[in-house]
Amino acid sequence: MKKTIERNLAEHQEVSSQLQTLDNAIEQIAIIMINALKNGKTIFWCGNGGSASDAQHLAGELIGRFKGDRKPLKSISLNADSAVMTCIVNDYGYEHIFSRQVEALGEEGDILVGISTSGQSANVNLALNAAKNKKMHTVGFLGKGGGQALEIADHAIVIPSESTARIQEMHITIGHILCELIEEGLGLNV
Template sequence: MNEIIKKHLEEHQAVLSTLELLAPQIDRVANNMIQALQDGKTIFWCGNGGSASDAQHLAGELVGRFVGDRKALKSISLNADSAVMTCIVNDYGYEHIFSRQVEGLGSEGDVLVGITTSGNSQNVLNALAVANQKQMTTIGLLGKGGGKASSLVSEAIVINSNTTARIQEMHITIGHILCDLIEEGLQLKA
């Protein structure tokens, strides 16, 4: 087997084997999301690069569907509206791309999930700070020790790895688990 393939698969499996330790945090996050959705609130997601893709993917799983046909759930990826994003970047700067949206769209009781492999993405940190001011529930899907974001969130799920690719792989796995728990908790499975 090619050594690069073997290295990636072994590292993936090693990090994956630690996810069971995060089960209590995952369960608490799912329960927070279920409660917010039951209360008519919205789950917002944000991230950069691959984490932006994860944010869009997971918002889509909730608005569309994860397992089977069901009613749409209120979920928005803050990195999906190019007109809003480019306006904010042009007028305020990249570090405000998410916080400005949270300021305008977020309400008390909503959930903001900040996805950052380093835990130090300034635009995500700013969004979490604004969400906390608005009394939203803040969740961090983090890596590399959690970074500055770990002290800004209501609940941190920190992947025990310093490798961005492995962290991203675990974030999407956890995101899918959250979607499944939400559908089950809201009794929406087909």
């Protein structure tokens, strides 16, 4: 057991130590998010499995609060409404579960963050394309080289790892950094 614990902690630290190479990308995405929120726009999030949980988590940090009491910020997780999701899956297929919602809810200047550890999730990639068609900003939280999503997203955070667990850990770390930068950028920290 100790070897497994030690190996996982060492892998986490190794990948975490490489995140500083993503500073510029994180800053650029934060600026886009801050400007969108200043202009009354919405940040949408989507992902599958653990990435769906991250999408809900980060949307919640913006609607609720991250560090201090402040006004709620416009943020929606597209994998949170089970009635909408099952309707779309039943009528159109799972690959359209997010793109259909983007088509209905997204507006020019909004942001879609697609979270995919491989960058190969068809439903996330279709949502990114739908967002681009609506002139939304698109952001990929990716790993494993970025996959197809890297070619679609306007901006990407590609975690330098092949391990799904390590990629997800870094996605939530970067998501938290973005939440703090947003609060600071909007002058909302108390």
